[in-house]
Every structure is written in C-alpha cells, then in structure tokens.
Amino acid sequence: MKTSGGTDAMKRRAGESAASTVDDGDVVGLGTGSTAAHAIRAIGERVDGGLDVRGVATSFASRELAIECGIHLVDLDEVTGPDSAGIDVAVDGADRVADGDLIKGGGGAHAREKLVDAAADRFLVVADPSKETAALDRPVPVEVLPSGRGVVADAVREAGGEASLRRAERKDGPVVTDNGNLLLDCAFGEIPDPGTLAAELADTPGVVEHGLFVGLADEIHVGTAEGVRVREV
Numbered sequence: 001m002k003t004s005g006g007t008d009a010m011k012r013r014a015g016e017s018a019a020s021t022v023d024d025g026d027v028v029g030l031g032t033g034s035t036a037a038h039a040i041r042a043i044g045e046r047v048d049g050g051l052d053v054r055g056v057a058t059s060f061a062s063r064e065l066a067i068e069c070g071i072h073l074v075d076l077d078e079v080t081g082p083d084s085a086g087i088d089v090a091v092d093g094a095d096r097v098a099d100g101d102l103i104k105g106g107g108g109a110h111a112r113e114k115l116v117d118a119a120a121d122r123f124l125v126v127a128d129p130s131k132e133t134a135a136l137d138r139p140v141p142v143e144v145l146p147s148g149r150g151v152v153a154d155a156v157r158e159a160g161g162e163a164s165l166r167r168a169e170r171k172d173g174p175v176v177t178d179n180g181n182l183l184l185d186c187a188f189g190e191i192p193d194p195g196t197l198a199a200e201l202a203d204t205p206g207v208v209e210h211g212l213f214v215g216l217a218d219e220i221h222v223g224t225a226e227g228v229r230v231r232e233v
C-alpha cells in the first residue's frame, strides 16, 4: 500500500519501537502489512547485529520479507502445543484500534495473524495515528469457505450488516487468501459491542475467521510525527 512519506515515517517509528522490545532467544510472531514490515526489517537489523530469534510468519508476504531480512523462521506448529517453546511476542499492525480492540484483515491475513497474535505471551500492535478511533467503524474482513459465502452474507445481513466480496485489483475475480478462501468485507457502521459481534461472527457456519481482535492486544505502539506513544491495554 502506498503511503505518504509522513505516514510511512510514523509507521516505521511504531515498528522500530516494538522491535526494540524483542529479547535474545525469543520466538517472535511476524505480522503482515506495511507497519509490521517495518518491525520485521528492524528485527532483521538486530539479527544482523547478533540477536538470536526465531520468527513465525503470518502470511506469504511476511515470510518472504523475513527471509530477505535473514530471520530464521519456524512453523507455528513447531513452537505451539504441549511442551513447546510458545511464542514470546508478536508484532502486528491494525486497520482500526479502539480501546485496545482491533479490526484487522486489510491485507486479508487475519486468520493466521489471529492464530499467532493470540498465542503470543505479548501481542504488540503497531500503528500510525490514523488507525486510532473512538469506536471500531470500518468493515470487518471475514474469511469464508468459498462455497459458504452466500450463507455468511445472509447471516451478516440478519446481524444488521452488509457483506461485499473483496475483489482483486489486478485480476478479474475475487481475492483468494493464503488459505485458499474468500473474503467478505462486512459493514456494520460503528460497532458498539465488538465482543458480541465477534462471538456472532465466530458462530456462523462458513466463517473461517473474522477480523475483530477483541481483548487480545497487550501494548499499542503508535508512531507519531514527534516519536512513539506506547500504551498498555
């Protein structure tokens, strides 16, 4: 995604701030998107300087970037489950941040992002100030089984929303996720009770994962023109 130099600098500050908290020996969840990419590059620079970490990618894109940055990668199932190392910290971006709750999935990677971010001991959100709003107010990306898109769209309408299939920009047809599924962007207007909507979406047959991240974030790092604001939630 193309951003202005100013916004990109703010995203970079947020990414670098979160990357600076990674410790030697950590297993690190590597988020997706332009802000998370700054964090991945900053972790890569620390790896060049001798930091020993293992990364868990949340998407094809974050995997490619991590490889380019020299970060040793492991699969999620190598570090989770009984007697496993676990994930020490995950760093990921967001499309909206309100009261510590998030809308994610602008890049269509929220299913794997949620797996990794929720499994981490510490989940650090990295954002620029445009992502902060009083209420979650943009369409919620919902990954659906391809054959279930009509069923899910009907359920979204019954819940008071409107679902639109995300279409690809450079091909005729829909966006297909890294998991081979489709995406519905579901507009509900302002979401007064994200927890209730999250539970409703999760209960809908055909939904693989939705982009509401409720109560998962531990710290929000917001890059600004002056520096970085860090807030625990």
Ligand SMILES: O=C(CO)[C@H](O)[C@H](O)COP(=O)(O)O
Residues within 6 Å of the ligand: 001, 031, 032, 033, 034, 035, 036, 092, 093, 094, 095, 103, 104, 105, 106, 107, 108, 109, 110, 113
């Ligand atoms: O959820 C995401 C991808 O699924 C991204 O983290 C989110 O879209 C933010 O992206 P960016 O940092 O480029 O603004």
